Structure formats: C-alpha cells, structure tokens
Amino acid sequence: MEGPPVPPRQQTLVAAIDMGTNSFKLLVARVLPRGHLLALARLKEPVLLGRGRAADGSVAPDARLRAVAALRSFSLALRALDVRLARVVATAALRSAPNRDDLVTAVSAELGFQVDVLSGEEEARLVYLGVLQFLPLFHRTILVVDIGGGSTEFVVANKGKVLYATSLDLGHVSLTEFHERHGNFGDLRSYIRSVLNQSPLVDKVKELGFEIAVGSSGTIRSIERSIFLDGFDESMRRDFGREWRFSRDELGLLVEKLTSPNPSEVERAKRLGFRKRRREFIVAGAVLLLEIFETLGIDNIEVSGYALSEGVISEMLTNDRMDYDIGMNARWRSVVSLAMRFDGDNRMKSALHCVGIAKELFDGIRRSDELVDGNARLHEKDFEYMEAALLLHNIGLLMGMKGYHKRSYKIIKEVSFI
Numbered sequence: 001m002e003g004p005p006v007p008p009r010q011q012t013l014v015a016a017i018d019m020g021t022n023s024f025k026l027l028v029a030r031v032l033p034r035g036h037l038l039a040l041a042r043l044k045e046p047v048l049l050g051r052g053r054a055a056d057g058s059v060a061p062d063a064r065l066r067a068v069a070a071l072r073s074f075s076l077a078l079r080a081l082d083v084r085l086a087r088v089v090a091t092a093a094l095r096s097a098p099n100r101d102d103l104v105t106a107v108s109a110e111l112g113f114q115v116d117v118l119s120g121e122e123e124a125r126l127v128y129l130g131v132l133q134f135l136p137l138f139h140r141t142i143l144v145v146d147i148g149g150g151s152t153e154f155v156v157a158n159k160g161k162v163l164y165a166t167s168l169d170l171g172h173v174s175l176t177e178f179h180e181r182h183g184n185f186g187d188l189r190s191y192i193r194s195v196l197n198q199s200p201l202v203d204k205v206k207e208l209g210f211e212i213a214v215g216s217s218g219t220i221r222s223i224e225r226s227i228f229l230d231g232f233d234e235s236m237r238r239d240f241g242r243e244w245r246f247s248r249d250e251l252g253l254l255v256e257k258l259t260s261p262n263p264s265e266v267e268r269a270k271r272l273g274f275r276k277r278r279r280e281f282i283v284a285g286a287v288l289l290l291e292i293f294e295t296l297g298i299d300n301i302e303v304s305g306y307a308l309s310e311g312v313i314s315e316m317l318t319n320d321r322m323d324y325d326i327g328m329n330a331r332w333r334s335v336v337s338l339a340m341r342f343d344g345d346n347r348m349k350s351a352l353h354c355v356g357i358a359k360e361l362f363d364g365i366r367r368s369d370e371l372v373d374g375n376a377r378l379h380e381k382d383f384e385y386m387e388a389a390l391l392l393h394n395i396g397l398l399m400g401m402k403g404y405h406k407r408s409y410k411i412i413k414e415v416s417f418i
Contacts, residue, residue, distance in 0.1 A: 051063060141158040142210055
C-alpha cells in the first residue's frame with residue numbers, strides 16, 4: 001500500500017492481504033518489541049475469485065468486480081487503523097488466470113495496491129513461515145499441508161530452511177466443482193490420488209522424511225474444530241492436551257459421516273458444526289485431506305492457526321528488522337494458540353483492547369519512575385507476563401460463567417505445551 005515509509009523501530013501495525021481462490025483475507029497485526037505478532041483485526045470477504053471462470057481459466061467479470069469491492073473495503077479499514085505498511089499477495093486463482101494482469105492493473109490504478117502474484121513454491125514457503133509463528137517447531141523437520149480453494153501447498157522444512165516445496169492443482173473449490181460434474185466420490189478420490197502420485201511429491205517426501213505433519217488452512221482448522229467440539233468420543237472434549245491436532249482415524253470417521261448418502265452434503269456439514277461459508281466446500285476438502293494422509297503416510301497432524309498471511313508479515317519483519325528471529329519465543333506462540341483455541345465468542349477482541357490499555361498504563365508508570373529517580377523498575381519482560389495473563393484470563397468462559405476464572409487456571413495448568 002502506498003504511503004510514507006515508517007521506520008521499523010517506530011512501526012506498530014503491519015498488514016497482509018491474501019487474495020485467495022475462495023475468499024480474500026485481511027490481517028492487521030501489532031508487532032511487539034520482542035518480535036511477537038499479535039493479531040488486531042481480521043476481515044474476510046467471500047469473493048469466490050475462482051468461480052465462473054472461462055474455459056481458459058480467465059477471471060470472470062463479476063468475480064473481478066467482487067475482488068475490487070473487497071479490496072476497497074480492506075483499504076478503508078487500513079486507513080481507519082492508520083496502517084502504513086501492507087503487502088498484497090494473490091494465489092492460485094489469479095496465478096493461473098490468463099487475464100490476471102488486467103485485474104492487477106485495475107487494483108493498482110483504483111486502490112494503490114501493488115499485488116504480488118505468488119508462485120506455488122513461494123506461497124508454500126510463506127505458509128511455512130506463518131506456521132513457525134504459531135507452533136514451536138523451528139528445530140524439527142516438518143511437512144506442512146495447506147489446502148486452498150484452487151491449490152494445495154506442500155512444504156518439507158527444517159530450521160527456517162525449505163527443503164522442498166510444491167503446489168498442486170487440488171483445491172476445495174475446484175474439487176467441489178469436479179464432484180458436481182461427476183457426482184461420485186469414488187471418481188473424486190481416484191482423481192486426487194492420480195494427481196498426487198503423478199507429481200514428484202510422494203518420492204520427495206519419502207526421500208526427505210518428516211517428524212511432524214502440520215495443517216495450516218481454514219479447511220483443516222475447520223475439520224479439527226468439528227472433531228474437537230462435536231467429537232466422536234465425549235471424553236476427548238475434556239482432554240485439553242489434544243486440541244489443535246487429530247488423527248487419520250478421526251478424519252476417516254468424519255469423511256464417512258460427510259459422504260454418507262443421507263441427508264444432503266450441506267445438511268450433514270451443518271450438523272457436524274461447520275460454519276455456513278465452509279459447508280459448501282468442506283466435503284471435497286475433507287476427502288482431499290484423507291487422500292493426502294493415506295498417500296503420504298500421515299498418521300496424525302498438528303494444526304496451525306497461522307498460515308499465509310502471518311508468513312507474509314513475518315517476511316516483512318525479517319526484511320525490515322535486523323533483530324527479528326522467525327524461530328523465537330515458542331512460549332509466547334503457545335499462549336496465543338491457547339487463547340485462540342478457547343476464544344468461543346471472539347473474546348480475544350476484548351482481551352486485545354485490554355492489552356492496549358494496559359500497555360499505556362505500563363509505559364506511563366515506567367516514565368514516572370524515570371522522572372523520579374532516573375531508573376525504570378519495570379522492564380519489557382514484565383509486560384510480556386501481563387500480556388499473557390490478559391489473553392488467557394477469560395478462556396474458562398467457554399465452559400460457563402460460574403467459576404470461569406478457576407476453569408481458566410485449570411486449562412492453563414493442564415495443557416501440555418504451556
């Protein structure tokens with residue numbers, strides 16, 4: 001986004017816009033002095049850029065209008081928040097569109113956004129950077145799977161270095177359209193397996209190996225949420241150590257329920273807890289993920305709350321801040337992931353507002369100390385503890401108002417990664 005450059009040390013807000021095949025997403029984050037990312041605002045517009053394409057893959061005129069309208073609303077949000085540094089990236093739907101330059105030019109002329117159309121490998125690499133902001137896996141060899149609307153990205157990486165990255169034309173939107181044309185889940189599974197096995201992916205994964213598989217897309221997060229909250233074992237809902245992960249068996253049972261003959265696919269998705277905008281595409285996404293599990297030999301998958309947008313911001317900080325370390329402070333990321341897991345009614349927004357007020361008070365007290373005797377008794381590390389407390393103190397509300405503070409304490413105490 002155009003505007004006067006902001007010195008890295010003074011900058012507090014950065015943003016990323018992801019022009020995806022199914023939806024456009026805006027992430028505005030506050031950057032803390034230690035390099036933490038704290039999401040302040042998330043906006044999402046169901047643009048459906050990949051819908052109604054011409055035979056050659058060109059973006060349809062009505063989709064182009066929806067795209068510009070969504071980006072215009074994002075632009076207004078950025079101005080209201082006084083965000084001076086933002087990056088806009090586009091993925092599979094625009095990457096494969098012959099008329100992509102027309103949309104990119106129009107967006108630049110009308111809104112001032114410079115759109116980076118990512119290659120599949122570049123998208124995969126940025127997804128990996130986003131995962132590192134959420135899970136303490138910097139020193140582990142991980143396989144990242146990110147299911148988008150028009151493609152799925154795969155990364156094998158270790159210690160911030162990508163060992164292999166690829167993008168396959170398998171997305172939940174395109175596969176839903178395939179299923180609508182063929183009307184047979186057997187054909188859908190065969191097609192997915194064919195694409196997976198004809199790519200170098202399977203051999204490369206076998207060659208490099210991986211310690212942990214990580215899923216980072218909205219589709220995978222929705223699947224995990226359905227398994228965790230609606231569950232197949234009532235005791236699982238009380239086992240706080242199991243959130244943000246699921247097994248092949250659990251996924252297989254979910255796919256079996258989603259693909260059973262009756263009732264309709266959308267109605268089945270509704271009953272299993274999938275949100276309205278996700279229901280139309282979740283069946284194809286779940287079938288795709290199960291085929292990936294079986295083809296690549298995945299038994300269990302960790303789930304990241306962060307993906308491409310966070311990776312884009314992470315790279316922006318890496319370029320602008322010499323002291324920024326993409327593998328730093330796993331404890332802080334575990335605090336954020338726990339807060340997000342139990343944010344049943346978007347209570348994170350209230351917590352973040354409290355963090356802002358607390359920061360002003362904290363800085364005021366520090367300045368007062370310095371004026372009195374020249375020494376600051378409070379240090380930045382002290383505020384880190386306060387931030388964590390503010391983000392986590394309400395998580396027990398997910399299970400009711402009465403005694404929620406005690407439930408918050410129990411959750412924090414029992415979750416293994418805190």
